[in-house]
Amino acid sequence: MRRARVERTRSGMDNRRMRRLHQAIGSGRAPGGMAALVVLAGLAFAPGRAGAAPRLTARAALVMDAASGETIWARNADDPLPPASTTKILTAILALESGRLDERFAVSEFAADTAPSKINLRPGQRMQLRDLVYAVLLNSANDAAEVVAEGLAGSPAAFAARMNEKARAIGATHAHFTN
Structure with missing residues (x-):
């Protein structure tokens, strides 16, 4: 049984x-x-004893009280680190704020050759900014991000300057973008 x-x-x-x-x-x-x-x-919901720092493999981390902005715990929080795909978030913000989502931008040879993450855009292809933003955010597409930069600012360097300006405006004072 x-x-x-x-x-x-x-x-x-x-x-x-x-x-x-x-x-x-x-x-x-x-x-x-x-x-x-x-x-x-x-x-069950009583606060427990403060334990040891959490076990993390990240080089840097920060835990903040969202209501007060107070830092609760940090490890190497001010160390400069590669921004990875956070650059794509700022790219999308600038694209959305441009008010040009229905505008079509041409894919340059340079943008089409951008690696490694891409949606395989072809030189001369034209895409709406709205679709490029989707590709940037959902596919992490570097080629689409390059087309956005060229289309909105004329060059990646000029777009990086806009990104730095926006970063400072939203309080990311230690951020610095280059291409």
């Missing part, structure tokens, strides 16, 4: 006992049940 597997909660109480307790409290058969439930809930 097979025995039913008893699943346990994190506190070690098996689920059948938890269901019976829940039914007793809900039916009013457990005197003081609601008070006990409130006390148990309070204990």
